[in-house]
Amino acid sequence: MSSNKIRWPSWPLLVPALALLAGILLVPLADTLIRSVSTPGWTLSNYSNLFTDGVTLTVLWRTAVTAATVTAAALLIGYPYAYLMTRVSPRARGILLVIVLIPFWTSVMARNFAWIIILQDGGPVQSLFEFFGADDVVFYGTTVGVTIAMTQVMLPFMVLPLFSTLGAIDRRLLLAARGLGSSPTAAFWKVYWPLSRSGVMAGVILVFTLSLGFYVTPALLGSPQESLVAQLLAQRTTLLLDFAAAGALGILVLVVTLVLVAWANRMGGTMSAIGVVAAGRTEGRR
Amino acid sequence: MKSRSRTVLAGAGLTAAMLLLAACGGGGDAGSDAAGGQVRLTYVSYGGSGQDAQIKAFQEPYTAAHPNVTFVNSSPADVAQVKAQVTSGVVQWDVVSVAPAAATQHCGKLFEKLNLGDLNTKDFVPNAIGECYVGNFGNASPFAYNADKFPDPATAPKTLADFFDTAKFPGKRGVITNLQNGILEYPLLAEGVAPDKLYPLDVDRALNKWATIRKDTLFAPNVGALQQAAASGQVDMFLLSDSRLIALLNEKKNIKIVWDTTVVSVNALAVPLGSKNKETAQDFLRSLVQPGPVAKITEMLGTVPVNLNAKPNLTDNGKAVEVYGPGNTGKTVVQDIEWYSQHWDEVTTKLNNWLVS
Numbered sequence: 001m002s003s004n005k006i007r008w009p010s011w012p013l014l015v016p017a018l019a020l021l022a023g024i025l026l027v028p029l030a031d032t033l034i035r036s037v038s039t040p041g042w043t044l045s046n047y048s049n050l051f052t053d054g055v056t057l058t059v060l061w062r063t064a065v066t067a068a069t070v071t072a073a074a075l076l077i078g079y080p081y082a083y084l085m086t087r088v089s090p091r092a093r094g095i096l097l098v099i100v101l102i103p104f105w106t107s108v109m110a111r112n113f114a115w116i117i118i119l120q121d122g123g124p125v126q127s128l129f130e131f132f133g134a135d136d137v138v139f140y141g142t143t144v145g146v147t148i149a150m151t152q153v154m155l156p157f158m159v160l161p162l163f164s165t166l167g168a169i170d171r172r173l174l175l176a177a178r179g180l181g182s183s184p185t186a187a188f189w190k191v192y193w194p195l196s197r198s199g200v201m202a203g204v205i206l207v208f209t210l211s212l213g214f215y216v217t218p219a220l221l222g223s224p225q226e227s228l229v230a231q232l233l234a235q236r237t238t239l240l241l242d243f244a245a246a247g248a249l250g251i252l253v254l255v256v257t258l259v260l261v262a263w264a265n266r267m268g269g270t271m272s273a274i275g276v277v278a279a280g281r282t283e284g285r286r
Numbered sequence: 287m288k289s290r291s292r293t294v295l296a297g298a299g300l301t302a303a304m305l306l307l308a309a310c311g312g313g314g315d316a317g318s319d320a321a322g323g324q325v326r327l328t329y330v331s332y333g334g335s336g337q338d339a340q341i342k343a344f345q346e347p348y349t350a351a352h353p354n355v356t357f358v359n360s361s362p363a364d365v366a367q368v369k370a371q372v373t374s375g376v377v378q379w380d381v382v383s384v385a386p387a388a389a390t391q392h393c394g395k396l397f398e399k400l401n402l403g404d405l406n407t408k409d410f411v412p413n414a415i416g417e418c419y420v421g422n423f424g425n426a427s428p429f430a431y432n433a434d435k436f437p438d439p440a441t442a443p444k445t446l447a448d449f450f451d452t453a454k455f456p457g458k459r460g461v462i463t464n465l466q467n468g469i470l471e472y473p474l475l476a477e478g479v480a481p482d483k484l485y486p487l488d489v490d491r492a493l494n495k496w497a498t499i500r501k502d503t504l505f506a507p508n509v510g511a512l513q514q515a516a517a518s519g520q521v522d523m524f525l526l527s528d529s530r531l532i533a534l535l536n537e538k539k540n541i542k543i544v545w546d547t548t549v550v551s552v553n554a555l556a557v558p559l560g561s562k563n564k565e566t567a568q569d570f571l572r573s574l575v576q577p578g579p580v581a582k583i584t585e586m587l588g589t590v591p592v593n594l595n596a597k598p599n600l601t602d603n604g605k606a607v608e609v610y611g612p613g614n615t616g617k618t619v620v621q622d623i624e625w626y627s628q629h630w631d632e633v634t635t636k637l638n639n640w641l642v643s
Contacts, residue, residue, distance in 0.1 A: 058643050239638070
């Protein structure tokens with residue numbers, strides 16, 4: 001890992017990527033930032049309005065809670081799944097990977113419409129609950145329904161980095177722990193879990209930040225009462241044409257996200273998260 | 287080897303993730319040019335069968351009469367896009383679907399003022415022709431219900447007040463959150479406000495009325511979502527636009543329409559400010575509100591004809607939802623574009639803040 005520093009003679013290789021990023025990311029972002037503080041006139045009113053309009057904070061909080069719930073659910077489902085992937089034969093692993101990737105390669109719209117059919121009133125899920133005697137269980141248009149669907153959509157983003165990290169863990173360490181008298185539970189928590197933490201943080205950050213910006217699933221499956229921040233942004237842009245206020249909201253979300261990522265980075269050494277693949281490869285070669 | 291192939295697979299997975307993220311962008315579309323007498327009008331509406339019908343009813347006859355004019359179709363129409371194009375000075379759209387209130391609000395700022403020549407407003411439904419727009423069709427959103435849920439006509443809902451009475455008529459309601467479908471008019475009408483006293487709208491009173499049945503109501507973000515919900519029996523009573531009611535009736539859904547007071551709104555086409563083909567676009571707009579194209583679009587979509595001289599040949603299901611036809615035994619309110627254009631931001635903010643909190 002430590003030898004992965006970029007040697008200066010190779011910097012021209014970065015030019016296309018940097019130019020692309022500058023063109024499609026930095027310039028529009030700066031434009032958005034400037035507009036949000038310069039309309040009308042130089043003012044921070046677009047930002048102070050966010051805190052006083054009584055709606056933005058509610059929706060932001062709701063977005064954060066939903067994203068956190070989805071992340072936790074994806075981790076609970078994804079961790080055992082990724083673990084299983086590291087323990088089976090290559091053929092079974094391929095099948096497990098394909099099971100994760102097929103929905104990943106399916107159109108997001110198709111998946112969300114499928115969830116509408118599954119979760120709607122009188123749909124299969126509701127019928128199942130009715131069969132067990134629980135009437136009036138409603139998913140369509142509720143936070144629960146949105147969370148379930150978002151979790152499924154987000155699962156690959158959790159499983160892939162986890163699989164990559166878990167697969168790189170040297171299982172002889174567990175053997176050593178057992179040999180030194182540790183119980184299986186203790187061996188997991190003291191040895192395996194800490195080694196897997198960079199993958200966990202990678203998955204958590206990916207899923208959480210992507211969930212913060214989710215638009216399609218809550219728009220299709222939720223009711224307006226479950227609107228997330230992306231819907232608020234869309235409303236300010238397309239209905240009110242208030243690009244400055246929308247920009248202010250976007251910048252606020254971006255800052256909140258960056259703060260969270262920075263915090264998570266301190267907690268779990270996440271920047272290596274982005275590099276888990278590279279890490280996995282190094283381990284694999286050894 | 288084993289772990290190597292594993293990491294390659296994982297790498298492929300992450301690459302796929304990146305591609306997926308990158309694929310979230312949209313696509314642009316071609317501009318227009320007027321070289322050599324050839325004119326290409328970029329026509330932007332909401333896609334789907336609605337736009338297909340507009341191609342057949344409006345564009346094809348116009349191209350037949352003016353062979354040098356062709357059309358490029360794009361969707362979805364979006365005022366924010368118009369604003370972006372106008373402010374950046376790169377106007378690519380020539381004719382765009384827009385709410386008449388928005389066209390009026392931004393008249394001369396985002397949309398061209400139109401010179402429509404000899405059009406006589408007496409030939410049109412109210413508000414069909416504006417300074418910056420022409421109405422391409424109207425939409426009525428009458429109160430309708432699922433007759434499987436209320437099979438006995440004697441005990442079925444009969445008035446708008448019944449729509450808001452969940453004690454007497456239990457069941458799920460559906461409404462579109464778009465201002466053009468009467469979300470603010472219907473609760474006031476149900477409270478007994480006279481149709482000619484609706485404007486200025488008492489928005490707070492309207493929202494308070496919705497609050498009484500909020501947990502029994504599906505607030506659909508668009509027409510398609512409510513149509514889907516009505517088709518699958520998710521809602522028992524709904525305020526859905528005429529063209530979608532016909533689609534449900536054509537699918538043999540057991541739907542009855544309650545002709546109490548019905549809200550009618552006009553859909554419009556406008557020309558973005560700075561369009562390179564303004565003259566042609568204007569002439570095209572003038573052509574499509576003539577009785578012929580209006581009758582044709584009405585027949586195809588089941589919408590309200592904006593030109594009173596149009597004589598559409600309606601199907602039985604078309605007649606069933608025809609708001610200006612003999613079947614409508616109640617009253618009709620046409621949305622007040624002037625009022626909406628002056629209060630658009632305020633009303634939109636109020637409604638959406640109520641909806642999301």
